[in-house]
Amino acid sequence: MPVGWKAGTLDRLALVNPESWKTKNHPAQVEYVDLSNTKWGTIEATAILMWEAAPSRARRIARTGDTIVGTVRPGNGSYAYIGRDGYTASTGFAVLRPKQAIFTDVVYVAATAADNITRLANLADGHGGAYPAVNPDVVAATSFPVVPDDLLAAFSTLASPLRAKVEQAKIEIRTLAETRDYLLPRLMSGAVRVAPKVEAG
Template identity: 30%
Template sequence: MVERQLTFADLAKAGDMIFGDGYRTKKSEHGMPGLPILRVAEVHDGVIRPDFTDYVSNAYRGAMGVKVSRWGDIVLTTKGTVGRVAIIPVGSPEFVYSPQVCFFRVAEGARLESKYLYYWFKGSEFWSQAGSRKSQTDMADYLNLSDIRSLSITVPDRLQQQAVVEVVGALDDKIAINERIAATYEQLLKLQVDCMGLEADPDPVTAASVTEFVQFNPKVAKPSSEAVYVDMAALSVNRAGISAWTRREPKGGTRFVNGDTLLARITPCLENGKTGYVDFMENGEIGVGSTEFIVMRSVQGVPPEFSYFLARSKRFREHAIRNMVGSSGRQRVAAVDAANFYISRPDEKLLAAFGEVASNFFAHVRSLDRESRTLAALRDSLLPQLMSGKLRVRDAEKIVEGAV
């Protein structure tokens, strides 16, 4: 296996790739129609979760130049939480990168495989260098362009790179399949909810208060010891599953249990659809979340998943957004105002049928999510061994075959 040790400056000079930081926009350049700004908080490990809050007017597109995203670009967060990496997926809308996001665009026929570079950013060779560079400031951790130019990468021959990508990529592909299955289930359940008339304006005479079906911020005892903690970044804009959580001492915040729905109540998270369904904790366990959540819980006799699909419904979200108050940029909706909402009373048989299907679908998704977390852990353990050559590709292939 032929290997070369090259710096990023070497690769850029030879035309193997271009890289740079984002566009330093001025407030006066913001406007519509335009390109959404991709900010550092919207880049998560392996995925882009855009908020679509700020746009740079198309009048400045020429000035943006190469800082406009392309499919296949690798993006790396370089300030604050340094090192989150993702790929701009095929079909993604265009973005203009913010200054705290660095992009890497590998040329066709380059000595470096684009996806190999993506996985390299997750490995020890990158982190051993980034760790010493990102802390050379008294302020937040930061990697500047000079730091990135000086990064040194071991570049095996393309066949070896492709083999590593194929092995590790098989795990990511299975995780992506699980995501698509979960998304399909949600789409099918939404159709059932629509059949109950949730999106239709109710008849004022027969309308039902939503509080007949859902509690808002129900009382939950304070956990007595370290508890699950969910922050805003863990909520998806289009999926029920909560992507990540930590544990910490319960010092405040919203409290929830399995079967609860977490609704973001602050701008721009509410407008962007940040919502999650809690089903990953142990039975009886109490979790703690951001103070910017509203907890929604189906009342006894109503399927627990109903509260999630209510929170996702267009009518309810429009109602919640209309009732936001506060200064520009920090508006919130109060739980009592969100709860002042009326729906067409669901047919009992349709509601029961929805509950049966939803219970089965969500149980399967829980299983898929557990599998995805296991696959991600396996990927993260194999990757450094493959990159360093400690593990042969053929041995890794056998391990992956057993997992997928």
């Protein structure tokens, strides 16, 4: 390692599962993020559920800037960056919350790196059982060197605008997909017609 660096773990930079809904403290409805709908950095779909109808695993509070990493069959790549407030994640995720804003990007990159996902998958497989899993603390124990905060701040300055572009692209993709899903059946049934092209002149 470079001079001045030393071995460390990700829990120096992030809290694991800092907030959860309780029986006596919960919203009337939740926007639920499940393992099966979260793949390789993207939350592909969510479900709006009344609390009474939500699965018992709908407990983890996820806020903007958090990173969620699946602890059940982690090799499936169920991880994502949380780009906005309002999500309730499954207890099958470890929710990593940066202790400082400048840690946000490095926490995501380190926790979801391919070699770390492989590490988690190997540890889960070693436990056996029908649902190979790791404890959330194992995710927090991801190896990451202790480096000066000014270096992490510099990384954040470079990475944060790129992450913002990625999140904006996800919103645009979701909007286009919703528009397609709305229009396509109506076009095919004839309920909506495309005006014929008018030739100039």
